[in-house]
Amino acid sequence: xxxxxxxxxxxxxxxxxxxxxxxxxxxxxxxxxxxxxxxxxxxxxxxxxxxxxxxxxxxxxxxxxxxxxxxxxxxxxxxxxxxxxxxxxxxxxxxxxxxxxxxxxxxxxxxxxxxxxxxxxxxxxxxxxxxxxxxxxxxxxxxxxxxxxxxxxxxxxxxxxxxxxxxxxxxxxxxxxxxxxxxxxxxxxxxxxxxxxxxxxxxxxxxxxxxxxxxxxxxxxxxxxxxxxxxxxxxxxxxxxxxxxxxxxxxxxxxxxxxxxxxxxxxxxxxxxxxxxxxxxxxxxxxxxxxxxxxxxxxxxxxxxxx
Numbered sequence: 549x550x551x552x553x554x555x556x557x558x559x560x561x562x563x564x565x566x567x568x569x570x571x572x573x574x575x576x577x578x579x580x581x582x583x584x585x586x587x588x589x590x591x592x593x594x595x596x597x598x599x600x601x602x603x604x605x606x607x608x609x610x611x612x613x614x615x616x617x618x619x620x621x622x623x624x625x626x627x628x629x630x631x632x633x634x635x636x637x638x639x640x641x642x643x644x645x646x647x648x649x650x651x652x653x654x655x656x657x658x659x660x661x662x663x664x665x666x667x668x669x670x671x672x673x674x675x676x677x678x679x680x681x682x683x684x685x686x687x688x689x690x691x692x693x694x695x696x697x698x699x700x701x702x703x704x705x706x707x708x709x710x711x712x713x714x715x716x717x718x719x720x721x722x723x724x725x726x727x728x729x730x731x732x733x734x735x736x737x738x739x740x741x742x743x744x745x746x747x748x749x750x751x752x753x754x755x756x757x758x759x760x761x762x763x764x765x766x767x768x769x770x771x772x773x774x775x776x777x778x779x780x781x782x783x784x785x786x787x788x789x790x791x792x793x794x795x796x797x798x799x800x801x802x803x804x805x806x807x808x809x810x811x812x813x814x815x816x817x818x819x820x821x822x823x824x825x826x827x828x829x830x831x832x833x834x835x836x837x838x839x840x841x842x843x844x845x846x847x848x849x850x851x852x853x854x855x
Contacts, residue, residue, distance in 0.1 A: 549690040550743060551664045551733070552700035554765040554819045556634045558690050559662045561772055562779050563638060565795055567786040571656040572638045574630040575663055576610035577603045579623035600669040608676045611661050611685075613651040620644040658783065668742030670749045685759075686783060689750045692765035692819075693854040694740050694842055700819055701734060740842035747848055765819075766829050766853040772796060829853040 549555035563570050577583055583602060609617060624644045631639030641647040651659065666673060670687070677685045732738060753760035761782045767775045773792055780787045846852060 549662070549664045550667055550692060550697050550739065552697050552704065552819055553664060553690055553692040554768060555662055555664055555690055557819060558763065558765075558768055560634060560636060561768060561776050561795060562688075562783075563660065564636065565776050565788055565792040566780055566783070567788040568658075569656050570638070570785070571650055571653070571659045572636070573610055573651075573659075573661045574627060574634070574636070574639055575665060576618070576623060576626075576661065577606035577663065577665060579619050579626050580606035580609075581617055581619055582606075584619060584622065597668075600666065601672045603663075603665050604669040604673040605676060607661055607663055607666055608673055608680070608682075611659055612680065612682065613648070613659075615648065620648065623647065658785065668745050670746040674749065674753070687750060687753060687760040688763055688779065688782070689746055689760070690763050690765060691743065691747065691849050691852065693852050694736060694743060694845065696765070696854055697739060698734060698736055705734075737839035737841055740839055740845045744841050744845045744848070747845065751848070762849065764849070764852055766855045769829070769855055770853075772799075829855040 549558070559572070559574070563572055580602070583599070583606060606617065609615070610623075615623065621644050624641045624647045627639045627641055627647065631637065641650065650656070670689070674685075674687070677683075747762065750760045750762055759782070761779070763775065763779065773796060776792055777787050
């Protein structure tokens with residue numbers, strides 16, 4: 549996924565409504581010793597390309613319950629914090645020992661890892677999986693419209709920004725305030741280029757009949773129940789229908805035949821707030837002078853609504 553791409557809401561929907569226990573880690577590379585020293589994973593910071601392979605390697609080690617290169621205490625504390633922010637009880641381990649034991653516990657149907665800091669490095673991660681003989685890795689690639697991602701990032705960086713319909717109308721690529729022009733995490737061409745790499749890798753996996761699935765953020769908003777069931781089928785776990793109904797009852801403001809709109813609970817750390825207030829998804833990107841990488845990405849994942 550991408551920072552401000554909807555990954556928090558996605559993991560809430562997918563992992564709290566599965567019928568079997570799933571061991572979950574959220575951004576474990578944040579607690580990898582080498583990356584902590586480099587301060588390379590600050591929230592929202594665009595990683596240097598040279599660091600991305602190290603992030604991919606750290607995530608692969610965590611998925612394999614190999615925490616030798618991690619600060620295990622920092623890892624479990626980081627999971628607790630992420631659990632509090634996202635209201636995910638699966639992340640609130642009681643100690644570093646309980647985290648390690650849970651990762652190696654047989655009752656779990658599968659291990660799952662969510663990351664936004666590996667964007668553009670999916671190929672490196674998959675190569676590492678093959679080297680380690682991990683052939684049963686399933687990839688879920690969450691894709692949000694790149695202009696929605698950029699608007700969300702801008703709103704986080706600018707205090708007091710509200711998500712009104714006017715905020716969702718971009719007329720040109722000169723929409724950024726001048727003092728933010730040099731921020732690499734607000735470079736639309738760079739964002740689209742990295743997203744395009746990952747989407748192409750998912751398509752390549754699918755052509756090789758390897759388990760990979762693209763999930764559109766707008767599908768999560770417009771059909772949360774159907775999307776959750778499709779993802780669970782892909783993961784080979786059953787849906788807990790009662791948990792799914794409870795999730796929808798807690799989060800859905802309007803769930804009608806014509807339009808479904810998700811409303812986050814008060815304690816939800818999620819991009820869904822923006823789409824709720826905007827109250828619309830657009831099929832057309834109203835941006836002129838579109839970078840080539842964005843045009844290619846939007847053609848490849850069409851239809852992708854701007855939510």
